Amino acid sequence: MRKIVLEIAYIGTNYNGWQKQPNNNTIQETIEKCYKNALNEDITLYASGRTDAGVHAYKQVAHFETKSTIPAEKFAYILNAKLPDDIRITKSCEVDEHFHARFSAKCKTYVYKVYNSPIPNPFYNNRALQIEKCLNIKKMRQGAKVLKGTHDFTSFCKTYKEEKDCSRTIYFIKIKKDTKTNVINIEVCGQGFLRNMVRIICGALIDVGLEKTNIQDLKYILENKDRKLASKTLPAYALYLSNVKY
Amino acid sequence: MRKIVLEIAYIGTNYNGWQKQPNNNTIQETIEKCYKNALNEDITLYASGRTDAGVHAYKQVAHFETKSTIPAEKFAYILNAKLPDDIRITKSCEVDEHFHARFSAKCKTYVYKVYNSPIPNPFYNNRALQIEKCLNIKKMRQGAKVLKGTHDFTSFCKTYKEEKDCSRTIYFIKIKKDTKTNVINIEVCGQGFLRNMVRIICGALIDVGLEKTNIQDLKYILENKDRKLASKTLPAYALYLSNVKY
Numbered sequence: 001m002r003k004i005v006l007e008i009a010y011i012g013t014n015y016n017g018w019q020k021q022p023n024n025n026t027i028q029e030t031i032e033k034c035y036k037n038a039l040n041e042d043i044t045l046y047a048s049g050r051t052d053a054g055v056h057a058y059k060q061v062a063h064f065e066t067k068s069t070i071p072a073e074k075f076a077y078i079l080n081a082k083l084p085d086d087i088r089i090t091k092s093c094e095v096d097e098h099f100h101a102r103f104s105a106k107c108k109t110y111v112y113k114v115y116n117s118p119i120p121n122p123f124y125n126n127r128a129l130q131i132e133k134c135l136n137i138k139k140m141r142q143g144a145k146v147l148k149g150t151h152d153f154t155s156f157c158k159t160y161k162e163e164k165d166c167s168r169t170i171y172f173i174k175i176k177k178d179t180k181t182n183v184i185n186i187e188v189c190g191q192g193f194l195r196n197m198v199r200i201i202c203g204a205l206i207d208v209g210l211e212k213t214n215i216q217d218l219k220y221i222l223e224n225k226d227r228k229l230a231s232k233t234l235p236a237y238a239l240y241l242s243n244v245k246y
Numbered sequence: 247m248r249k250i251v252l253e254i255a256y257i258g259t260n261y262n263g264w265q266k267q268p269n270n271n272t273i274q275e276t277i278e279k280c281y282k283n284a285l286n287e288d289i290t291l292y293a294s295g296r297t298d299a300g301v302h303a304y305k306q307v308a309h310f311e312t313k314s315t316i317p318a319e320k321f322a323y324i325l326n327a328k329l330p331d332d333i334r335i336t337k338s339c340e341v342d343e344h345f346h347a348r349f350s351a352k353c354k355t356y357v358y359k360v361y362n363s364p365i366p367n368p369f370y371n372n373r374a375l376q377i378e379k380c381l382n383i384k385k386m387r388q389g390a391k392v393l394k395g396t397h398d399f400t401s402f403c404k405t406y407k408e409e410k411d412c413s414r415t416i417y418f419i420k421i422k423k424d425t426k427t428n429v430i431n432i433e434v435c436g437q438g439f440l441r442n443m444v445r446i447i448c449g450a451l452i453d454v455g456l457e458k459t460n461i462q463d464l465k466y467i468l469e470n471k472d473r474k475l476a477s478k479t480l481p482a483y484a485l486y487l488s489n490v491k492y
Contacts, residue, residue: 009366009367009368009369010368011368011369011371056369058369080366085368085371086368086371087368088366088367088368089366090365090366090367091365119336119337120255120326120334120335120336121255121334121336122255122256122257122331122332122333122334123255123257123302123304123373125257125331125332127369
C-alpha cells in the first residue's frame with residue numbers, strides 16, 4: 001500500500017468539524033466520499049488533529065493508504081474536481097510508511113482573527129470576531145509571554161478529567177495588527193493542544209487587551225488550574241488551523 | 247424633509263446588483279424594505295451609481311429623504327438590526343438639501359482583486375479572480391499609464407451607441423501585490439465609468455500582465471474604439487466599489 005499525504009484548505013462554516021460522525025456533515029467524510037466517488041476505493045483519512053465545527057483551515061494535513069497507482073500529485077486535481085468549493089486540496093504527495101499525519105507532527109499553528117473596530121464589516125462574517133473597543137496590543141503581548149512555554153493548562157481546557165495530563169508546550173504566541181484592515185491575528189504555535197485551548201487562551205488575551213484582567217490575574221488563572229477562572233471559549237468561526245510542521 | 251446619507255458595505259454574491267428591478271433581489275430593494283419595516287415610511291435610495299450583480303462594496307453611498315426626526319447616526323443601528331448580515335450600514339449622517347449621492351460625487355474608486363497563484367484557495371471563492379500564471383506587475387503598471395487620463399473608452403465599454411459620449415477620465419490606476427497572500431489589487435479611480443468599463447480595463451491589464459498583449463497593442467485597442475479588440479469582461483465577483491468622494 002502507498003501512503004499519500006494531502007494538504008487541505010477549508011471554510012469550516014458549513015461543516016460539523018473535521019471528524020467523521022454518524023449523520024453529520026464533516027470535512028473528513030466529504031473528502032472520503034469524493035475519493036470513493038472518483039476512484040472507487042474506500043480510504044480512511046488520518047488528520048493532524050480534529051478541528052471543531054465552524055473552524056477553518058489554511059492548511060490541514062491528512063494521510064491515507066491506497067492501492068492506486070496514480071501519480072501522487074494527481075490526487076489533488078482528481079479530488080478538487082469532485083469536492084464542494086469550500087474544501088480544496090492544495091497539495092498531494094507520497095510519503096514513506098513511517099509517516100503519520102498526527103503522530104509525526106512536530107508543531108501546529110492556529111490563528112485567531114479579531115476584527116477590532118466599531119464599524120460593521122460584512123466581509124468578516126463567519127471569518128473574524130468583531131471586538132468594538134480598541135485592544136491594548138502591548139498588554140496582550142505581555143499576556144502572551146505568561147502563557148508561552150510548558151504549563152499545566154487545566155484553566156484553558158474544556159473538559160477537565162483528574163487523571164488527564166493537561167501539561168502542554170506553547171512555542172510562541174505572536175500578535176500582529178494590520179492597521180489598514182484593523183485585523184489582529186493571534187498566532188498560537190504548540191506541540192499539541194487540549195480541547196478548546198486555543199479559543200480559551202485567545203479569549204484570555206482579549207480580556208487582557210480589553211483591560212478586564214491584568215497580567216497578575218492571568219498568572220493567577222494559569223497557576224490555579226481552574227477552568228472557571230479563565231474567560232469564555234471564543235466562537236469557532238474566527239479560528240484557523242494555519243500550519244502543521246513535520 | 248431631511249436628507250440622510252448612508253455608507254453601505256455589502257457582499258454582492260447573493261444579490262442581483264444594486265438597482266431595484268421587478269421580481270429581483272437587489273441591495274436597494276432590501277434596504278428600502280428594511281427601512282419600511284423598521285420605521286413604517288417609504289423611502290427611495292439614490293446611490294452613487296449602480297453596481298452589477300455579484301459586485302461587492304466596501305463603501306457604497308446613497309441618500310434618501312425622510313420625515314423622521316430620529317438622530318441621523320441612529321439610522322445605521324436601526325437598519326443593521328433588520329438587514330441580512332451580508333449588507334451593513336457603516337455610517338449614517340444628515341446632509342444639506344443640495345447633496346446628491348450620484349451628482350455630487352467627485353470620484354469613485356473600484357478595486358479588482360486577483361489571487362495570483364496556482365494553489366487553490368477556498369477563501370477567495372466569490373471574492374477574487376484566480377490567475378494561475380504569475381503576472382508581470384511591471385508591465386501592468388506600464389499599461390495602466392496608457393489608460394490613465396481622459397480618453398474615449400469605447401473599446402472598454404459594454405454597449406456602444408453611436409450617439410453616446412464615451413469619453414471618461416481615469417485619475418489613477420494603482421496595482422499593488424501583497425507577496426504574502428499573492429493577492430493583487432487593481433485600484434481604478436475615475437470621475438465616472440461606462441458599463442463594465444472597470445472589468446474590461448482590468449481584463450486588458452491582466453492580458454498585459456500575462457504578456458498576451460503588449461503596450462503597443464493596448465494603445466491600439468484604446469485608439470481604435472472597438473469593443474471587439476479589448477479583452478473579455480472579467481467576472482463580477484472580484485470587483486469591489488471601494489470609495490466615493492464628494
